[in-house]
Amino acid sequence: MSSARDARGMKRLATGAAMASLIVAPGAQAQRAEDNAVTAAADAFGTTVGNQTIGLYTPYSARGFSPAQAENLRIEGLYFDQQTSTSNPYLFSGSDMRVGIAAQTYAFPSPTGIADYKLRIPGATPLMSTVFIHGPLDTASLEIDTQYPVVPNAFSIGVNVAVLQNFDLNYARSSGARAFAVLMELRPSASLEVIPFFGYVDNGEHQELALAYANGVDPLPLFSQQQMPAQDWTSWGWQQTTAGIIARLITGNTWRIMAGLFRSVDQEAQNFNDLMLGLMPTGIADHVLDVQPPKYSSSYSGDFRVARRFTNGPHQRELMFAVRGRDVERHYGGDSTTDLGPTSIYVPTPVAEPPLAFSPLSLDAVRQTGIGLSYRERWDNVGTLSVGALKTNYSRSITTPGQPSNPEHTSQMLPTIALTIDAGPKTAFYASYTRGLEDSAVAPTSAANRGEPPPATPTWQVDGGIRVIPRSDTRLLLGAFTIHKTYFNLDTADQYQQLGTIISKGIEGSASVNGTNGLTVVAGFVLLRPQVNLQVPELGGSGSVPIGPVPRTINVNLDYAPTKWRGWAASMQWTSLSSRVETNNNLYELPPLNTLSVGIRYMRRFHAGQLLARLDVGNATNAAGLTVTSLYQVFPQLERNYTLTLALDL
Numbered sequence: 001m002s003s004a005r006d007a008r009g010m011k012r013l014a015t016g017a018a019m020a021s022l023i024v025a026p027g028a029q030a031q032r033a034e035d036n037a038v039t040a041a042a043d044a045f046g047t048t049v050g051n052q053t054i055g056l057y058t059p060y061s062a063r064g065f066s067p068a069q070a071e072n073l074r075i076e077g078l079y080f081d082q083q084t085s086t087s088n089p090y091l092f093s094g095s096d097m098r099v100g101i102a103a104q105t106y107a108f109p110s111p112t113g114i115a116d117y118k119l120r121i122p123g124a125t126p127l128m129s130t131v132f133i134h135g136p137l138d139t140a141s142l143e144i145d146t147q148y149p150v151v152p153n154a155f156s157i158g159v160n161v162a163v164l165q166n167f168d169l170n171y172a173r174s175s176g177a178r179a180f181a182v183l184m185e186l187r188p189s190a191s192l193e194v195i196p197f198f199g200y201v202d203n204g205e206h207q208e209l210a211l212a213y214a215n216g217v218d219p220l221p222l223f224s225q226q227q228m229p230a231q232d233w234t235s236w237g238w239q240q241t242t243a244g245i246i247a248r249l250i251t252g253n254t255w256r257i258m259a260g261l262f263r264s265v266d267q268e269a270q271n272f273n274d275l276m277l278g279l280m281p282t283g284i285a286d287h288v289l290d291v292q293p294p295k296y297s298s299s300y301s302g303d304f305r306v307a308r309r310f311t312n313g314p315h316q317r318e319l320m321f322a323v324r325g326r327d328v329e330r331h332y333g334g335d336s337t338t339d340l341g342p343t344s345i346y347v348p349t350p351v352a353e354p355p356l357a358f359s360p361l362s363l364d365a366v367r368q369t370g371i372g373l374s375y376r377e378r379w380d381n382v383g384t385l386s387v388g389a390l391k392t393n394y395s396r397s398i399t400t401p402g403q404p405s406n407p408e409h410t411s412q413m414l415p416t417i418a419l420t421i422d423a424g425p426k427t428a429f430y431a432s433y434t435r436g437l438e439d440s441a442v443a444p445t446s447a448a449n450r451g452e453p454p455p456a457t458p459t460w461q462v463d464g465g466i467r468v469i470p471r472s473d474t475r476l477l478l479g480a481f482t483i484h485k486t487y488f489n490l491d492t493a494d495q496y497q498q499l500g501t502i503i504s505k506g507i508e509g510s511a512s513v514n515g516t517n518g519l520t521v522v523a524g525f526v527l528l529r530p531q532v533n534l535q536v537p538e539l540g541g542s543g544s545v546p547i548g549p550v551p552r553t554i555n556v557n558l559d560y561a562p563t564k565w566r567g568w569a570a571s572m573q574w575t576s577l578s579s580r581v582e583t584n585n586n587l588y589e590l591p592p593l594n595t596l597s598v599g600i601r602y603m604r605r606f607h608a609g610q611l612l613a614r615l616d617v618g619n620a621t622n623a624a625g626l627t628v629t630s631l632y633q634v635f636p637q638l639e640r641n642y643t644l645t646l647a648l649d650l
Contacts, residue, residue: 032129032145033603033612033647037094038559038571043477044510044524046097046115049089054557054573056508056524057097059087059115063483064504064528064549067097070438070459071326072110075117076195076246078260081301081326084240085266090143090160091181091199091242092117100479100508101430101467104418107305107320107374108390111436111461111483119246121195122147122158122185128650135643136618137226138166158183168205170225170635172236175205191250198243208234208274212285212345212634213446215278216490216539216547216584220626221345223283225636229348230274237269256307265298273445276345279634287340287349290445293358295334301326314380322390325369332442332451333400334361360401364453367395368437370414383421383428390414392437394456408455412437430479431464440488443496444631452496457486465508477510487532487546489630490539500534502546518562518569525554543586548630552578571599571616582628593625593637609649616643 037054041047046055046062059068067073073080075092087095098106099113106114131143143162150157160181168175181199188194207230214220244262249255271292276285307320336356343349374388392414397407418432436459443452465479487502510524530549534542554576561569574596579589601614622640629635 031127031649032131033610033649036559038522038557039514039520041512041522041557042096043102043475043512044522044555044557045099045102045508047094048096049094054522054555055097056510056526056553056555057099057113059095059097062097062099062113062115063481063506063508063526064530065112065483065485066441067110067113067115069441070110070112070436071456072112072114072436072438073117074106074114075244075260075262076119077106077116078246078258078262078305079301079303079324079326080117080244080260080262081264081299081328082242083264083266083297083299083328083330084242085238086240087117088179088181088199088201088240088242090145090162090179090201091120091183091197093120094118100463100465100477100481101420101428104384104386104420104430104432107307107322107376107386108324108370108372108388108414109416109418109432109434111434111438111459111485119195119197120145120158120160120181120183122149122156122183124149124153124156130648130650132646133643135616136638136641137169139169139643140165141167154187156185158185168203168236170638171209171211172205173207173209173230175203177201177203193248195246197245199241201240203239204235204237206235207232208236208272210274210276210287210345211445212276212279213444214547214582214628214632214634215280216632218279218583219281219588220279220582220590220628220634221281221283222624222626223345223636224639226639228276228345229343231272231351231353233353234272234274235269236271238271239265239267241265241267253311254309256309257305258307259302259304261300261302263298263300265296267297268292268295270294275445276343277446279345283345284342285345287343287351289338289340289351289354290450291336291338291356291358292451293334293336293361295331295361297328297330299326299328316378318374318376320372320374320376320388322372322374323370324372324390326366328364328366328368330364330366330453331361332364332453334359335450362398362400362452365397365399366456368456369393372414374416381422381425383419386416386418388416390416394437396455410437410456412458426469428467429464430467431462433460433462435460438485440486441631444490444633446494446632447490447496448494449496454488454496454498457498459483459485473514473516475510475512478507479509480507481505487534489546490632492537492539494539497536499536499538500532502530502532504528504530504549518560518565520559521557523554523556525552527552538584543581543584545581545586546630547581547584547628547632550577550580550627552576567603569601569603571601573597577625577627580628582626590626590628593623593627594621595619595623595637596621606648607650611649612645612647614645614647616645617641618643 046057103109141164147158164177179201183197186194209228249257273290275288303324310317338354370392372390376386463481468476506528508526513521558572577593599616
């Protein structure tokens with residue numbers, strides 16, 4: 001998976017979060033008008049549906065790291081290796097972020113959190129929804145989501161098709177996509193469920209907007225991403241395929257068997273990265289054109305679990321055996337690069353398409369298997385205890401034409417232990433310790449070894465906290481965590497490599513209230529204190545605070561839909577980011593950034609279905625600011641924007 005495309009995925013999610021004053025969420029599949037993530041969210045740690053997100057975390061950002069990059073993804077709770085840059089919103093209804101006490105429901109949790117994708121599983125009722133969206137800016141999409149019970153209570157099928165225009169607004173002057181997804185639910189018996197699925201997205205765009213990268217030394221100037229220069233002859237094209245089959249067998253309250261086999265493919269055309277490297281306060285940067293040859297990344301991954309449950313009155317026990325694995329092949333390298341000299345990001349400068357000189361591609365092959373055993377006990381009104389261990393074997397080889405291969409192999413025992421203590425009917429304390437063997441981000445396009453994937457490295461995490469449910473409609477969570485990982489970034493020669501270790505300590509909190517008067521509140525905060533211990537000098541300085549993580553984030557979502565408004569409703573989302581370092585010497589900081597999004601909607605009956613009309617105003621105060629990723633890529637805040645959504649359920 002290319003680092004440029006991965007950054008595009010993260011930015012699309014971040015843009016959706018900033019605009020999502022009214023969010024759809026999983027409910028009855030194909031019934032899109034009534035869906036609402038604010039009322040459906042169990043906590044403030046992250047709920048994603050389609051391309052829209054609320055909460056503190058996403059699959060690409062949690063506790064200062066990326067669960068997607070670390071391969072901490074699940075489909076319906078089963079281990080999944082994703083090679084595409086983003087999940088398919090027409091195949092998946094969304095995802096839930098699982099950290100803290102919520103992660104303890106997983107037999108083999110992972111450091112940095114888990115992102116669990118939810119399939120659009122078709123139900124037993126004929127349904128169809130049509131969704132039209134215009135905005136932000138010139139983005140437009142049309143989606144038709146259907147499900148039909150071919151054999152009632154035995155075989156249902158769901159089909160989702162979509163077309164999009166100008167969806168990649170932060171990366172290209174024009175873009176388009178065509179997508180479809182097919183899912184089936186088969187129930188041969190009351191205890192057995194089988195879910196095959198296939199999703200495909202064909203993406204293309206033209207006139208690539210230049211991507212800005214910080215130099216790690218100088219403060220950054222304000223700019224608009226949509227006004228960045230673009231060359232008429234640049235383009236991107238990529239196809240994403242996600243497919244698989246899940247089987248679940250439940251026999252009474254004793255045995256559970258779950259299995260999933262998944263396929264993920266990302267196929268890229270000859271793609272152009274127009275780069276502005278080492279951005280200066282004056283807006284001057286080194287203009288570099290990086291052209292990637294056609295590349296192909298693919299993986300098979302799978303998860304098989306057998307669980308035996310024992311119940312003795314208020315005492316429940318569960319023993320689980322699991323086997324998981326992945327087989328990954330990723331092409332990288334071979335890029336043709338041309339240094340076009342210094343230029344200003346504020347002054348469009350057309351240049352002629354330079355001659356291209358590609359080099360041979362390299363192949364990164366990873367084979368990883370794991371065998372695990374987990375044991376969990378639950379005493380009603382007392383608490384839970386979970387212990388487990390996953391024996392992981394990891395092999396990796398890089399093949400570059402003309403160079404000797406360099407195979408690597410490691411075997412790790414990954415233990416986990418989790419505990420909850422019920423301190424009364426409304427309060428529970430929790431704690432856990434988890435070890436992992438996790439991937440890191442591939443080398444960015446700004447690196448001398450662009451696209452090179454680093455090996456998986458050991459990580460570990462300790463967390464704990466308290467959950468309070470004072471009333472049936474109110475949930476409060478407060479926790480603390482410490483995460484230890486290997487730190488990869490650019491050295492003083494622009495080489496992406498292991499530079500040392502990073503320790504991220506933090507406090508996170510969530511409050512959710514579902515009032516009977518139509519008011520729903522989902523609010524959360526996270527305080528981060530990351531620290532880098534360098535063994536190799538880093539580009540731009542040797543500060544102990546890394547670029548990327550935000551020390552303090554607050555996210556508040558409100559939804560107000562009183563019955564007396566007769567179908568009208570309003571929503572609001574406020575996000576606050578504290579100041580954060582923008583240089584590796586820690587001398588300069590970006591100022592705090594606060595964004596407010598508001599929305600209004602109207603819903604009414606339409607024959608046998610419902611009609612929804614909604615208007616969202618993203619960044620209503622037109623706040624200006626920047627964010628910088630850990631790999632130095634710079635993203636300006638999207639200006640005030642408007643999104644109109646029309647949804648019809650039949």
